[in-house]
Amino acid sequence: MNLTGKVAVVTGSGRGLGLGYARALGTAGARVVVNDVDRTAVDEAVAAVEAAGGKAVGVTAAVGDTAAADRLVTAAVEHFGQLDVLVTNAGILRDRVLWKMTDEDFDDVIRVHLRATFTCARAAAVRMREQGTGGRLVLIGSPAGQRGNFGQTNYSAAKAGIVSMARTWAMELARAEITVNAVIPVAATEMTRTIPAFAPAMEEAERTGSALPEWMRKDEGLGTVDDVSGLVVYLASDASAAVTGQAIGVGGDRLALWSHPAEKAVALHDGGWSADRIADTWATGVGREPESFGIPAPKPPQGA
Numbered sequence: 541m542n543l544t545g546k547v548a549v550v551t552g553s554g555r556g557l558g559l560g561y562a563r564a565l566g567t568a569g570a571r572v573v574v575n576d577v578d579r580t581a582v583d584e585a586v587a588a589v590e591a592a593g594g595k596a597v598g599v600t601a602a603v604g605d606t607a608a609a610d611r612l613v614t615a616a617v618e619h620f621g622q623l624d625v626l627v628t629n630a631g632i633l634r635d636r637v638l639w640k641m642t643d644e645d646f647d648d649v650i651r652v653h654l655r656a657t658f659t660c661a662r663a664a665a666v667r668m669r670e671q672g673t674g675g676r677l678v679l680i681g682s683p684a685g686q687r688g689n690f691g692q693t694n695y696s697a698a699k700a701g702i703v704s705m706a707r708t709w710a711m712e713l714a715r716a717e718i719t720v721n722a723v724i725p726v727a728a729t730e731m732t733r734t735i736p737a738f739a740p741a742m743e744e745a746e747r748t749g750s751a752l753p754e755w756m757r758k759d760e761g762l763g764t765v766d767d768v769s770g771l772v773v774y775l776a777s778d779a780s781a782a783v784t785g786q787a788i789g790v791g792g793d794r795l796a797l798w799s800h801p802a803e804k805a806v807a808l809h810d811g812g813w814s815a816d817r818i819a820d821t822w823a824t825g826v827g828r829e830p831e832s833f834g835i836p837a838p839k840p841p842q843g844a
Contacts, residue, residue, distance in 0.1 A: 541568045541773050541774060541776075541777045541779065542568065542569050542777075543565060543568040543569040543570035543625075543773065543776060543777060544569035544570075545569070546570045546571070546624040546625055547570065547571045547573075547616050547620040547621070547622050547623050547624050547625070548562075548565045548570045548572050548573070548616075548625035548626070548627065548776060549572075549573040549575070549613070549615075549616050549623065549625070549626050549660070549664065550562040550565065550572060550573070550574060550575065550627040550629055551575045551603050551612070551626075551627065551628050551629050551630035551656065551660055552576060552603070552629040552630030553572075553574040553575055553576060553585055553629060554574065554575070554576025554578055554581030554582055554584070554585050555576070555581055555585070556765065557629060557680070557725060557727060557765055557768060558574075558576075558627075558629040558630070559574075559585050559588060559765075560727075560765035560766060560768065560769045561627050561629060561768075561769055561772045562574050562585060562588075562589050562596065562627075563588055563589050563592045563594070564766070564770070564772065564773050565594070565625070565627075565772070565773060565776060566589040566590070566592055566593065566595065567593055567594055568773050568776075568777075569594075570594065570624075570776065571595045571596070571619075571620045572589050572594055572596040572597075573596070573597055573598070573599060573612055573615050573616045573619070573620075574586055574589065574596055574597070574598045574599070575599045575600075575601060575603065575612060575630070576598075576630075577600065577601070577602045578600070579600045582598035582599070583598060585598065586598045597615060597619045597620075603630045603652065603656035603659070603660060604651040604652055604655050604656045604659065605655075605659060606659050606662075606663070608656075608659070608660075609656070609659040609660040609662065609663040610663050612660060612663070613663045613664060613666075613667050616667075617667065622671055622673075623664060623668060623671070623675070624668070624673075624674075624675050624676065624776075625675065625676045625677075625678065625776040626660060626661060626664040626675075626676070626677050626678065627678045627680065627772060627776075628656065628657040628677075628678070628679050628680060628702075629680045630652055630653075630656055631649075631652055631680070631695075632648060632649060632652045632653075633692075633695060634646075634648055634649050634694060634695075635691045635692055635695070636691060636693075637690070637691050638693055641694065645694060646693065646694045649694035649698055650694060650697070650698050653695065653699065653702065654697075654698040654701045654702060657679055657702050657705065658705065661677050661679070661705070661709065664677060665677070665709070665713060668713075668716065668718050669713075669716045669718070672716075673717075674716065674717030674718055674719075674781075675717075675719075676718070676719055676776050676777075676780070677706075677709065677713075677719070677720040677721075678721060678722075678723060678772055678776060679702050679703075679705065679706050679720065679721070680702070680722070680723050680725065681699045681700075681702050681703050681706075681722040681723065681724045682695070682699040682724060683724060683726060683835050684696045684699055684835065685697075685698070685699025685700040685701075685702065685703055685724075686699075686700070686703070686724060686787070686798055687832075687833060687834055688833050688834050688835075689834060689835050690834065702722060703722045703724075703798075706720045706721060706722040706786075706787065707785050707800065710784040710785030711785070714784065717781075719775070719780065719781065719783060719784035720784055720785065721780075721783060721785070721786045721787070721788060722786070722787040722788070723768070723771055723772060723788055723789075723790065724787055724788065724790070724796075725768040725771075725789075725790060725791060726760070726761050726762050726763075726768075726789070726790070726791030726792070726794075727762065727763060727764060727765050727767060727768045727791055728742050728745075728752065728762060728763065728764055728765075741753050741756055741840075752764070752792065755840055755841050756792060756838075756840075757792030757794075758792065758793045758794065759839070760791075760792065761790075761791035761792045761796070762791050762792050763791055763792030767790070767791060767793075768790050768791060770790070771788060771790040771795070775788075786798075787800070804826075804829075804831065805825070805826040805827075805828075805829070806826065807821065807825045807826050
């Protein structure tokens with residue numbers, strides 16, 4: 541992919557997946573605005589993008605409010621003259637079960653994930669529409685937002701909301717030729733290291749410099765940060781002009797298109813449905829094959 545001439549903003553790109561996205565975009569030719577709350581991380585990310593052959597500037601800011609979003613767009617325009625791509629990656633975790641989660645735990649995660657996606661995308665859309673040359677919004681979701689996850693009320697809700705916003709914005713921005721897609725990444729990061737089924741294989745790969753085992757890369761779709769970055773570069777490119785309103789999963793050796801919610805089973809009853817009628821027919825009617833929920837637990841093969 542050749543992104544020469546394009547300008548991208550990547551929120552939360554001081555480390556981890558966000559840094560991988562920024563570096564990959566820069567390597568493909570885009571000029572990149574990197575962002576993090578940590579000034580040192582921002583400076584190191586700028587250096588990493590430039591070391592990979594790209595051009596970058598940094599903005600140290602906590603995303604969430606309108607002022608931070610405007611700073612990012614302004615930085616892109618002042619340093620590089622335009623804005624073509626926005627990747628909303630910034631995020632935090634405050635994991636607790638429902639009965640222990642505080643208001644602050646909930647609000648902090650919603651602010652950084654959901655509200656920041658909204659404010660940054662709004663600022664980017666305004667600029668892209670003024671430019672009149674189209675654009676790309678790449679919103680980072682999570683399997684937790686698609687299926688739910690124990691202890692992640694706030695995070696799951698935010699990530700589900702991000703995918704819903706992608707569908708809505710794909711409609712609203714279509715005439716301006718701005719595509720909007722959600723990426724559902726799975727990669728070996730500090731967060732996945734805490735999963736007992738993954739930790740030993742990740743530690744072995746780091747110790748020996750070997751690849752992650754095949755069962756992780758194929759069955760679980762779990763690989764490296766670089767395995768995820770290719771999808772972000774594709775969605776930022778002209779080659780993806782016809783792709784919008786989608787939730788696309790990537791990780792390890794897997795690339796997947798997530799389905800949108802749809803009615804799975806429908807039943808009709810003249811006069812409508814009373815509580816008693818639903819109770820009488822649920823198990824043999826629309827409820828006979830209930831949906832699963834939660835991210836399935838990893839299942840390494842015997843001996844792995």
